[in-house]
Amino acid sequence: MTHSALPSRRQLLRNTVALGAALAAPLAWAQAGKPVRLLVGFPAGGGTDAIARILAEHLKDELGVPVVVENKPGAGGQLAAQALKAAAPDGTTLFLSHDHTISILPQVVKSPGFDPATDFAPAGGFASFVNAFAVSAGTPAKGLPDYVAWVREKGAGKGAVGVPAPASTPEFLVKLIGEKYKLDLVPVPYRGSAPMMADMLGNQIAAGVGSVPDFIENHKSGKLRVVAVLGNHRQAVMPDVPSFAELGLTGFEDLPYYGVFAPAGTPKATLDAFSAALAKVIAKPLVHERLTAMGLSVGAMTPEQLGQRERAYSASWARIIKASGFQPQ
Template identity: 75%
Template sequence: MTRFHLPRRALLGAGAAAGLLAAFGPARAQADRTIRILVGFPPGGGTDAIARILADALKAELNGATVLVENKPGAGGQLAAQALKAAAPDGNTLFLSHDHSISILPQVVKAPGFDPAHDFVPVVGIATFVNAFAVSGGTPAKSFTDYVTWVRSQGGKSAVGVPAPASVPEFLVKLIGEKFKLDLVAAPYRGSAPLMADMLGNQIPAGVASIPDFIENHRAGKLRVVGVLGGARQAVMPDVPTFTELGLPGFEDVPYYGLFAPAGTPRATIDAFSAATARVLAKPAVSERLTALGLAVGHMSPDVLGQRERAYTATWSRIIKATGFVPQ
C-alpha cells in the first residue's frame, strides 16, 4: 500500500481546519450545542445587558447553537471566575468579564481561587468603557462641583456606593475624597443592579460604576452622572466633564470587556469564536446597541486582549500599592 506524507505546514493547516470544524462546524452539530456565557453579577446590570446582546447575536452567527447567559453573582465576579476555571476546556463555557474580575481581584484578594495568567486564556475583546461618578436624584447637586459643596455642607462626609468591594470604583472613591478633601466612605454592593436600586430610591447619595451601569437612568433623569474617567468626554454624555478636567488626572487608561475561556481550550476554537464575535460586532444592529450603553466597541484578537489585560493590571498594581491597600 502506498503511503503519502503531507508537508508539515499542510498537516498544521489540516489540524487547524479540523479544530475550526469541531468548534463551529455543520449547522446540525451547532444546533445541538449549548454555549454558556458566565456573568459574575446579577441580572439587570451593565455586564448582564452586554452579555445578553452578545448571546442573542451569536446564536445566529454560530449556526443556531444555543447561547445562554448564566449569572453567578457574588464576590465581585469571583464565583463566576472560579466556575470558569472548573469548566471543561471545550469552548462551551466562556466568561464575560471587565477589568475587575481579571485584573483587580487577584491583586486584592489573598486567595481568589483562580489565577488568570494560568487558569484562563483570552478569547476576544469587545469594547472599552469608562467609570463614572453619579449622584442620586435626592441630592441637589447638578454637577460635581455642586456635589463637593453639598458634601461640605453635610459635615464633609458622605457614602458613595460601588459595585464590589476592593474594586476600581472603591479605590476611585478614596482617591477622589483625598483630592477634594472630603471624607468619602465607599459602600460596596453585590453588583451594580442593587447599587442602582438604592440610588434610585435615594438610599445612598452617590455612586461610582461604569457608564453602561448608569446610562439609562442618566438619560431618564433619575440620577445624574457628573464626572467620567478616561482621556476624553464620552459621546453618549458630552456635557459631562472628565476627572482630568475636574483636577484629578492619571486615570486615562480605560478598562475593557472581554470573553475568557478555561486554560487548555484549543487555539483553533478560540480563533474561531473570536472571528465569529468580530462578525457580530461589525453588524450595526449589534454595535449600535452596545454603543448606546456607553461602550467604545472594537474587536480585539486574543493576543491584543491579553496585552491589554496585562497593561491594565500593571497600571492598577501601582495605584493599589500606592494607596497602601493590604489584600484581604
C-alpha cells in the first residue's frame, strides 16, 4: 500500500469514535435494564407511525433491548413532546418527529409546554421529505389546475382542504395556494394524517395536504391522487406528479426533516451511541428501500447535524409565519 492510500490521522480518529459509539450502544441500554419507548405524536396508521415501526423493528437489534412505539396523538405532537420533556434523560424515552412539532408548533402556539432549545437534545436524523397536495377519488381532478377549475365551478371558488394538524406547514400551504389561485380555501385540521386520510378515502373531504409518506400507498393504488409535490423537483416515487415550482409556487425549497430527540440532559455518549445505531439501521438495504419507497430521502444526520438542520428550518419558517400575519394562539 502506498503512503497516499493510507487513511489520515483525522479519518482514523473519526473511525475510532464511530466504532466506539457503535460498540457502546448495546451496553448503554442494557445497563438501563428496560425497553426503549419511541414516542410518536400522531395516531397509528399514519406515515410517521409506519416509519417509527420500521425503525423500531431494527433498532432493537442494534440497541440490544426491545424498542416499543408508543403513540401519543393530539395537538400536533404536543402531547408526545411534553411526555419527552418529563422523561428521565437516560436514553430509554425518545421522540421520533418531523418538523411540525419541533420547529413549527413552538412558533404558532403561545404555551406549547416545551422549548426544543432547552428541553430536548437531538439524538440523530435519518431523512427529509416533501409535502404534497392530493385530491380524493370522488373529484374529477387529474391535476392541480383541474382541481382549481373544479373548485371555481362547483364551489364558487370555495373549498375545504384537510391538514394533519392546526397551524402546521400544510395549513400555511393551503392558504398560500388559495392566494395564488385566488380561491377561498379553508384548511380543516385533523388529529394526524390517518383520520384525514380516512375522510379523503370516504370522499368526506375533496383534498388534503400532507407528506408524501402519508399519501404514497393510496396514490399508488388509485384511491386518491397526488397532484403536486413541494419543492423544485419531482419525486422518484411519483415521477408523473409535477412540483410546486413547475406550477409557479416557489419559496418552499427548505425541505422538512425527520429526526429522533431525547430529553435534555441525556449524556452525549448516549446520544452518539444512538446516532450510530440509527445510522446502521437506515444503511441496511431492506430498511433503506422501505423508507425510500415511502417517499423519504434517506440520509444519516449526527446529533449536531440534526440540531443545525432544525435551527435553520425553524428560522426559515419563522420568516414565512411572520409574513403571513399569523398570531400564536
